[in-house]
Amino acid sequence: MNLRILLADDHQMFREALRLLLERNPDFEVVAETGDGLEVFTLARETAPNIVCLDIDMPGLNGVEITRQITATLPLIKVIALSTFSDRGYIMGMLNAGAAAYVTKAAAGVELLRAIDAVRRNRSYLCPDATDAVKEAVSDSYQRQASGTKLGEREVQVLKLVATGFTSAQIAEQLDIALSTVEVHRRNIMRKLNVDSVVGLTRYAIRNGLVSNT
Amino acid sequence: MNLRILLADDHQMFREALRLLLERNPDFEVVAETGDGLEVFTLARETAPNIVCLDIDMPGLNGVEITRQITATLPLIKVIALSTFSDRGYIMGMLNAGAAAYVTKAAAGVELLRAIDAVRRNRSYLCPDATDAVKEAVSDSYQRQASGTKLGEREVQVLKLVATGFTSAQIAEQLDIALSTVEVHRRNIMRKLNVDSVVGLTRYAIRNGLVSNT
DNA sequence: CCACGACTACCTGTTTACCGGTAGTGGCCG
DNA sequence: CGGCCACTACCGGTAAACAGGTAGTCGTGG
Known part of the structure; x- marks a missing residue:
């Protein structure tokens, strides 16, 4: 089955490189990419991707907001949060906003593939960094x-x-x-x-x- | 001529993806990669690359410091600064520290290839974002x-x-x-x-x- | 219904930041 | 040498942040 992917990250160089990483798998097709937060919706509607790989720090609109709006208006599209940070609060924010997976950029590329695989099966995924942070958050619950x-x-x-x-x-x-x-x-x-x-x-x-x- | 490249960036995912981008050109060989600032030296000495693609924000050691030390102790190695930011001060800092080129991650991948090409010919290179910033710096000189x-x-x-x-x-x-x-x-x-x-x-x-x- | 939490609002203080001036040292350069 | 600059140091004054208390409204949920 062919998987349609939308890439959103404000670093064009990263997008281009990530596209290569993803398209090594012939099942994956990067149907569009953008560096602007507001453009994500337009492209999501026009290209009807299965998955959006979404960076936090986008000009135009916040990652959490984008996720919230995508999951609200285009529920068929799964959001994989791709982030520089592994902050507890932010991870929870993205997951609460409806992101299906959370992968840090510090993680290996294979983590992203795992996330895509999991999301495709309607399961959620957190890369190791993120799970660690969530565990901390849980153990911090008393605090x-x-x-x-x-x-x-x-x-x-x-x-x-x-x-x-x-x-x-x-x-x-x-x-x-x-x-x-x-x-x-x-x-x-x-x-x-x-x-x-x-x-x-x-x-x-x-x-x-x-x-x-x- | 084969070109040996060392990749230094704290985001493994970006490194992996960038490696693919670079190795589409058969002349380029990524001989090593690391996410730790201090490890850059060790690897640079061990693998003797022609070029180091160096991210600013590295754990362990500052990008400027790394550049300064590489150009001081391993002058044959050219440093291409790969940065998220296009701040005037930082660009000047990297160039003063001895970086041969400065490319922002927001730029297209081809900018990095241009930089590599220029550096190979012993010339320096600035991506458009950076040149704009430098121009501003010059026009700000009165200020x-x-x-x-x-x-x-x-x-x-x-x-x-x-x-x-x-x-x-x-x-x-x-x-x-x-x-x-x-x-x-x-x-x-x-x-x-x-x-x-x-x-x-x-x-x-x-x-x-x-x-x-x- | 009442407790709880979020948000609103005001009060009095203390500490810190911010802005201005003055001035002495040592080093660098024309 | 004399000027320039970075760094050092002190003064006084205003504005803002920081810390504590009290209290009203509104919506949620036990």
Whole structure:
């Protein structure tokens, strides 16, 4: 059976090279590729791939959002998250958004093939790096309870703006809430992420693709 | 003539895929690959490649440092910098360290082949993204003069610590200088980099590989 | 229904960052 | 030599971040 694949990654060189890696298998056909987050939908609709290999850090739209929208509107298409990072929060985010598999770029190419194989059989897959991280997340669950759980929608919004370089006052204005409220969010975020300064917030946000940094 | 190539990138998947891209040309032979910065030397000595394709953000050692040491101790080996970023400062840093070419991963695969071709003829090469950035740097030269030039050694040291999350007081203690001095450095750095907060400093530092963020 | 969590909002503080000026040292270069 | 620059150091002042408390609303779920 022929498998139609859509490649989405902002590094053209990586896309081209990955295409070669995939098309060594004659069953695989890379029907389209793009480096722009917003274009993923258009191409997904036009080319009707079976699988989308999706990078996190895309210009235009966030990986989690893309995944959420694809799984919501084009449920036949399976999303394999291809990421630089093996951060617990982000992995869970992608899986919750509907990604069928998660493979880090640090993993071997064969991991991607395994993921494709698993996804084809309607099963999910996590590369070793990711499973390790998830295990940590599970064993950290006690700590999570102590230090709060994951970030709320509003908190993510604030975090993005903080890590972009806005002051709390500017954020308050943009979100049309009080300065004090923004500061409460900041503190809650820092407590949850277990950091103690804007530097920590910025690093976390960049690590998890909340802000681009290009 | 056969060309021996060493691949250094912390993403195994990218290395494998790039190997396929390169070895489509029968003249090219990828003699070794690694994901660890420190291992680059060992492999470079053992395998005597003609060219090293070197990623910036490597665990173990900074891309600039690796380049500096390779060009200093193994001058026959040409370094092609393969980077995610097209930041002016970093490009200049790599070229000053002795890199023969600079290609961003966002560029087409053919750019890398062009770079290899140019390097083989003892010429240097910059991919379009990079040349654009350098042009900006040149046209910014008037501004550079106005806002200071590049960072001094001590300033880089302070910047690293700031972007790691230390407060000025902690930095002062670590470097054994007065708090006020640290603050002067901070301000000078911000002026030179044209940013206005720790967020900007952190982002710059991460972008340029001064701190790891993994 | 009531508890819980997320979000909203305000208060008072302390610490840190940020901005400006001044000034002494040592090294490098015209 | 004298100017330039990086680095060192201190001062004062404003703005922002950071830390703690209190409290109201709203929706979810036991």
